Amino acid sequence: MARSVLEAEHSQAAPCPPSVIATGYYRAFRDYARERTCRPLLLQGDAMMVLKELPADSIDCAMTSPPYWGKREYENGGIGLEADYRDYVRDLATIFGEVKRVLKTEGSFWLNIGDTYENKGLVGIPWRLAFELTDTQGWILRNSVIWNKVKSGMDNTKDRLGNVHENIFHFVKQAKGYYYNADAIRSKPREAKVVNGAVVSATGVSGVRYKRQIELSTDLSEAEKREAFRGLDMMLADVGAGKISDFRMIIRAQQRATHSDSEKLSGRAKELRDKGFYFLRYHPNGSKPSDVWDIIPEDTQGRESHFAPYPVDLCCIPILAACPEGGIVLDPFCGTGTTLFAARNLNRKSVGIDISGQYLAHTQERCASLL
Numbered sequence: 001m002a003r004s005v006l007e008a009e010h011s012q013a014a015p016c017p018p019s020v021i022a023t024g025y026y027r028a029f030r031d032y033a034r035e036r037t038c039r040p041l042l043l044q045g046d047a048m049m050v051l052k053e054l055p056a057d058s059i060d061c062a063m064t065s066p067p068y069w070g071k072r073e074y075e076n077g078g079i080g081l082e083a084d085y086r087d088y089v090r091d092l093a094t095i096f097g098e099v100k101r102v103l104k105t106e107g108s109f110w111l112n113i114g115d116t117y118e119n120k121g122l123v124g125i126p127w128r129l130a131f132e133l134t135d136t137q138g139w140i141l142r143n144s145v146i147w148n149k150v151k152s153g154m155d156n157t158k159d160r161l162g163n164v165h166e167n168i169f170h171f172v173k174q175a176k177g178y179y180y181n182a183d184a185i186r187s188k189p190r191e192a193k194v195v196n197g198a199v200v201s202a203t204g205v206s207g208v209r210y211k212r213q214i215e216l217s218t219d220l221s222e223a224e225k226r227e228a229f230r231g232l233d234m235m236l237a238d239v240g241a242g243k244i245s246d247f248r249m250i251i252r253a254q255q256r257a258t259h260s261d262s263e264k265l266s267g268r269a270k271e272l273r274d275k276g277f278y279f280l281r282y283h284p285n286g287s288k289p290s291d292v293w294d295i296i297p298e299d300t301q302g303r304e305s306h307f308a309p310y311p312v313d314l315c316c317i318p319i320l321a322a323c324p325e326g327g328i329v330l331d332p333f334c335g336t337g338t339t340l341f342a343a344r345n346l347n348r349k350s351v352g353i354d355i356s357g358q359y360l361a362h363t364q365e366r367c368a369s370l371l
């Protein structure tokens with residue numbers, strides 16, 4: 001294949017479409033890291049070869065989706081063509097070992113990976129790879145997100161369910177002290193309001209129902225009732241003052257304990273036994289996203305030239321939570337540059353590696369529209 005490579009004028013800071021660098025990766029990266037611009041740096045080559053040239057401890061966050069095993073042939077071959085899935089897992093793990101080296105100690109690695117059938121059996125590729133990374137490379141797995149694609153693609157099978165999910169794993173290098181900005185990804189809380197002079201939380205909690213339950217309780221002592229009323233008034237005052245966005249009250253013999261009724265297992269159950277009530281407080285900045293994401297795959301990036309771009313939305317939580325503003329995001333299999341596009345939109349720098357000049361040209365075009 002003819003290489004669509006523009007040798008770099010990469011050190012200049014003035015905005016210009018991202019160039020594709022095919023040699024001298026170290027120098028290109030070093031110059032790029034000093035630049036103020038958020039235009040992506042595009043490195044063409046085999047991911048392993050390119051990563052080996054990049055300096056250790058230099059990337060804030062990596063996010064990628066490698067080629068599926070045995071499903072599709074990308075231009076220039078590359079990962080995914082191995083005859084045995086064990087070789088595929090091993091090859092990917094070797095590359096991710098290099099990702100670990102270039103990642104800062106407080107960095108994060110988000111890995112989107114799909115599964116494959118072989119002889120009618122689901123191989124279990126995502127978890128095989130996840131265990132390889134945790135067990136042999138010491139990565140710490142913080143989340144396994146289910147990406148629910150909501151609708152499945154073409155599926156003519158008549159003897160199994162349609163596949164609509166893929167995994168997104170969140171790995172870190174150290175158990176504590178990794179960068180994570182939970183406030184950046186919280187959904188905006190709905191606000192409390194005042195109705196007839198009384199504070200009513202976003203979900204309609206005014207305290208009236210809880211007060212009646214406490215009053216009528218035959219399970220609480222008089223002293224416990226007094227404490228419960230006092231606690232409830234304080235909670236309503238906190239809602240009014242915006243210290244919490246909402247709350248739920250669990251009262252003995254009225255509501256079930258939220259975790260487990262077994263006092264051996266649950267501290268909450270003990271609190272219920274000893275005090276007669278407890279509260280669940282909702283964070284004033286809103287709630288965190290869960291580990292199931294409903295995101296419909298986009299089809300805007302030219303499927304005639306590339307088969308598996310992931311949606312920009314998939315990259316937003318990982319980048320906002322795990323890369324500080326101005327930090328560098330890496331995608332070692334960047335394809336059409338979705339990760340880089342998202343990073344650019346969110347004011348982060350980004351480095352994309354791909355073996356294919358054609359896909360990088362696509363990335364160039366896509367990211368140029370943002371400059």
Ligand SMILES: C[S@@+](CC[C@H](N)C(=O)[O-])C[C@H]1O[C@@H](n2cnc3c(N)ncnc32)[C@H](O)[C@@H]1O
Nearest residue numbers: 046047067078079309310333335336338354355
């Ligand atoms: C699933 S696609 C990535 C899609 C990307 N997330 C996007 O939104 O466009 C995987 C990419 O890995 C690239 N690739 C395959 N083997 C590679 C290798 N050894 N080194 C670098 N890139 C490789 C392919 O060219 C392809 O673009």
